[in-house]
Amino acid sequence: MRLLQIGSGSAAEYAGLLASELGFSVDRVPVATEPDGDPVDTRARELFLSRGKRDVNREGLSFADYDAIVEDVGPAALRGLGITWTRLHAQHPGLSLVSVSPFGASGPYANWHATDLTAQAAGGVVHVSGRDGEPPRALPQDVALMIAGLHAATAALSTTYAVAAGTETGVHVDISAQDTLMHHWTRHVADYAYCGMTTRRHGEQTGIEVTGHVAPAADGLVFVHALRQPWQDVAAFLGLGEFLTESLMQPGAEQPWDAMAGAFEDAVAARPRYDWCHDAADLGWTFAPVEDPWAVLSGPQNGARGSTDEASTDEGLRTRLPGVPWRFEDQL
Known part of the structure; x- marks a missing residue:
């Protein structure tokens, strides 16, 4: 062809x-x-x-x-x-x-x-x-x-x-x-068709029960997000048990984010980001490492899949490049 x-x-x-x-x-x-x-x-x-x-x-x-x-x-x-x-x-x-x-x-x-x-x-x-x-x-x-x-x-x-x-x-x-x-x-068309709502941008949000946080882990940034999970469950996962008082464990209790923010950042910073992501994945939560392009190319996921290629620059240097975004059965 x-x-x-x-x-x-x-x-x-x-x-x-x-x-x-x-x-x-x-x-x-x-x-x-x-x-x-x-x-x-x-x-x-x-x-x-x-x-x-x-x-x-x-x-x-x-x-x-x-x-x-x-x-x-x-x-x-x-x-x-x-x-x-x-x-x-x-x-x-x-x-x-x-x-x-x-x-x-x-x-x-x-x-x-x-x-x-x-x-x-x-x-x-x-x-x-x-x-x-x-x-x-x-x-x-x-x-x-x-x-x-x-x-x-x-x-x-x-x-x-x-x-x-x-x-x-x-x-x-x-x-x-x-x-x-x-x-x-x-996917947003259904929002308008059934509810008459148009998609809009959100303002800055705080708290661990909202869209998510990007926070520094021990070795880089990690996206902390547990979709539709009570904030109390996320706080317990992060080791913030001191904020889970009897009154705050009641259904509908608002999280005391102003008081928790510093402890939240300290807790996330105590562990490497892939450790957080691994444990969160076991619970079905969507944590993710925040990578720059070079980190993506050299990361463990792409290394395991063999999804990077190497090429030579005009100066004779070897560099990594993204490979094709699919795999065939005989490559697995």
């Missing part, structure tokens, strides 16, 4: 990376983009997303060699490369074209330009990010465009197998980053 990637945006790049890991031979026609951010970050991004690809020139390419094309440059840039879907399909009926853009090829926003933050905002995610009364916060990196790239890789794989099975001819798949991001808040 062969895939041609046209474009160097995060959506096309991630789609090409996933296709490569799934067994496609991926050729890439790079289309220059404006530098964004720190040059070191840009090089790291290129190192991650270019794996398993071969850069090629448009001149001399034969589309008959490919099963699918993924692009995120738009129809005008494609026409500049001599590509239109009508001509492509007439000449190569088994070839599929997957187009990824911020808002898709139809609708009043079709010609709008967008960054990943624009797609996040238009997709409804920024609406509920951050705290109430403060500016919304973007999710880190290119979350919206990479989710769209995941859908693009899925579309390229599906259409390739459908054509190979003889059930379909090639198709043009139009993917909108706004559309793909909307799927990630659909």
